[in-house]
Amino acid sequence: MLDSGAQATIAELAEREGTASSSMTRILRLSRPAPGIVEAILDGRQGPQVTLARVLEPFPTEWGLQRESVTHRS
Template structure:
């Protein structure tokens, strides 16, 4: 606009995005290459917190077995075992999750799947960009 030009009453802005379902809720997904805002996934953060808490309880001797702790927590031992595996994630992955830089493709269901023990293989498999 130039000086003295009238200001338009309406401005239309087109932002390409799509709505995707994630964890039972709808979320806006921006196109590839667009600047993604950091968004902490509270479900992932809560699962990490539980995993490290349960690990500490087992290591301290407060509970002798996963079955005993699972009974106290009121959950299935098999689920507890899967969540406890989160303590074996590469520190870069844990940091990315806590900082909200993990990307929309990294969901709780995905990190609960069996994962390689080697941290560099985890980073590749889970597609976590540590430079973001």
């Protein structure tokens, strides 16, 4: 909806969905993980450090930094 222009901002999208902007930001972060991280999750090889709570924390947008973050934190 942000891409199509139906909602211009995260705040508008959050209001439409009946949630807080901060929650919407955390949820939108889940749409941008590195392909290797997505594949590992789908294959069940993600490791115990990759949890929903963990990926809802501030998470790098750059894929290389995401991979480092996932492999270097426990």
